[in-house]
Amino acid sequence: MSGKESPWWAVYGRYGLVLLLTAAAVQNSAATAGGQYLTVRTVAAVLCAVALVVRRLPWFGAPLLATAATALWGWPLVPLLLVAVFDLAARRRTAWAVGCCGIVLAVGTMAPPAVSLWRPQQYGASLFLLLAVIGGLWMGNRRRLVEALNSQVEHLRVERELREQAARAAERSRIAAEMHDVLAHRLSLIALHTGVLATRADVLPEPVAQRLTLLRNASTEALADLRDVLGALHDADPGTGDVAPAPVLRDVRELIEQAREAGQQVDLQVEGRPEQAPAAHRLALHRLVQEGLTNARKHAADAPVRIRLDYGPPATIVEIVNAPGRAAEHTAPSGFGLVGLAERVHALGGHLSAGPHGAGSWRLAARTPHPVPLEQNGSRT
Template sequence: MNPPPPTVTRWGQVWRLLLVLAITALSWVELAPWQLANAPGWFAADIAIGVVSTVAAFRWRHRFPVATALVTNVVSIVSFSSGGAASLALVSLATRRRWREIVPVTIVVALTIPVVVAINPVPGPDPRLDAAVVVVVIGLMVAVGLYVGSRRELLATLRSRAEIAEAEQAAKVAQARGAERTRIAREMHDVLAHRISLVTMHAGALAYRDDLPPEQVREAARTIQETAHQAMTELRGVLGVLRDGPGDAAPELPQPSAGDLRILVEEWARAGMRVDLSVDGDLDDVPDAEGRTIFRVVQEGLTNAHKHATDTAVTVRVDAEGGAGVRAVVTNPLRVGTTRTTAPPPGAGLGLVGLRERVELAGGRLTQKVTPDQRYVLEAWVPWPA
């Protein structure tokens, strides 16, 4: 399919008109004086037909290319001033690069050559030479039209490819922005959910227990203050990572690792949760990327246990033996009854979704299930070659 003709600027119209007038002058320069002296009627008709042909060529050569080329070239038999318009229409037709149009029109134009030579009252010294020159000119005009059409098609193809590339780039940018927003949400959840849960637990205890001595009230308030401060510190760290860091693979420090699991469990224990941690292997030997993933799994498991089964005991088992990968299992009995002393912390319900994505990106797997003895089990495995 041929590309649509380009929009012609005012300067483009001007130089085309000048070229048409120049071709008209060359084709009519010998006959015009003879017509003016011997056949003034023919002279006037020649000018009138030439003007109409020029206007038609400029206005309708794109809308009706075949008809315009045929009419202007046929009338050029008796109107030599139509030569420029006929040339423009023929070149414009050839730019379409449709041989089923070019060949018939070119044959008709070639058949007009003997007629023009025969009725020309001022022929050259060799009419056959004049006919040969006209044939060569017609061939050149067709060749020029084919070249222009080919160049337009090439430019249209390059423009289309550039537009497609820009659209694909825009789609990639939009996808990257969406992925970044998802990563931000995941990091914010991982970092803040734990701290906010601790604050909620202590604040709920203060709201429910009105018989606490002043020392315990001050201790709970101090814990809330410290936990909120740590949450703000970690929030600034996460925002710094997301703003400047290259991604999850190598985030900026400080970031949690497997060695921080004991600190995490101690924080929950101080908050009143019953947590039993057992570790096989050395947590400090776990690489940062794998250790960070395991830390997030345990953190999410403890946070969910606090949300949905506050009064139960939680067991955390971590297997950090190299060669078989790193495995973390967080289990707790399902809550019995529905009565709570405080409202559960709000949640988006996307913690495990983001956690599963994180684990799978690390090449591991995450499973959650309820065992027949009514225990909830969250298990993650991340590969770690020895």
């Protein structure tokens, strides 16, 4: 048996086959011994059967026992020898299998005619032994091929899971880096206004002036912390050591105009105003449109693309549908962009779906609910 556990049906099938061949060997031995069943040949057949099914014995135990029994008592024990030779060939021990066959055939030339391997057919036993060796080699190669394919599939599965985890982590870092611009802009406004009010501290009550100074210092320190975090999140350029600038909060129309200039047919439908959606939603919407247009260029280069945007409230909705078309040539293999987008949308409490839509079309859609205002949330508690 191999070091790997075999399925239960294979184990019990082997037990049944060995039991059947043992019964045949006992019957044939009794026929050559004048109808007597309680003989040394019967004991030898049973011992060979036990050696073939017991896993804890050394691998050479069953072949040697079956070879010795067949050499001594001839063709009645050949069926058990066939199983032993088959196992040797399946384990890549072809030399041992051929050696066992050669021993029993050589000794069989001197055996009595009643149990000789060369009678009544001169080459009958040789043919069966040869088929056992060939069958064992084929089965062993097939088993190793299946194990190698299973191992490769498992390796690919683990590799894909690692890539998905890396894509999610990269998308989280990108979200944090993109939010830098939004937070930095608002903190800059707070610092600016508190600085202007601080210049009028002489006409303000002293507690108010102190709070304004504290607020300005806190906003300035928060801006410095944001710059440090941004430097840690961005990958440094190996050549210069500089960090890449943070992405800005751009309008989706810029992406669509660039796609149209490149020859892509894009139909845009917009409901609401961008200012109605939170900044994080607008960043996610920008990435969704970017990924949808990129996938459409890859897989349906000449097909029109329909984009519907709804800034809400109560939710930010984006839907990108491209008709079936011709795949672009010499495109890079698909990555894990949708995995990162799903991570981004789920982080905002939304839902993303991507898949076939209609007759060969492809649809990418996301719905992200707006956060509940603080005053409404406070009134519900």
